[in-house]
């Protein structure tokens with residue numbers, strides 16, 4: 001269930017924060033966004049409806065846990081939850097904390113920038129998130 005041309009089959013896809021047999025949570029290195037996480041399935045499957053019911057429930061539980069942790073830690077204006085996969089048809093959920101003064105708000109992060117914005121720096125964010133996910137997920 002791997003695909004040689006797929007970036008998520010061939011790499012972790014970011015800084016690994018947590019994982020189980022089904023999926024992993026990574027932090028995305030992004031020039032504009034702090035705390036941008038992805039939940040990536042550990043096998044090459046295209047659509048949520050290709051998963052079993054139990055797998056769907058599990059990956060959404062994990063995705064919503066990421067959302068809650070990012071809300072608790074960063075207090076964003078809004079969470080953007082996105083699943084596109086047009087370029088990389090391997091199930092992954094983007095969980096993106098958004099702020100009124102970020103580079104694209106209120107447009108999507110994939111739109112043209114609407115303002116100059118500096119990415120906030122949060123000391124120890126990686127370790128904070130790792131600890132929170134470890135506590136919230138088993």
Ligand SMILES: [Zn+2]
Nearest residue numbers: 006009044090
């Ligand atoms: Zn893949």
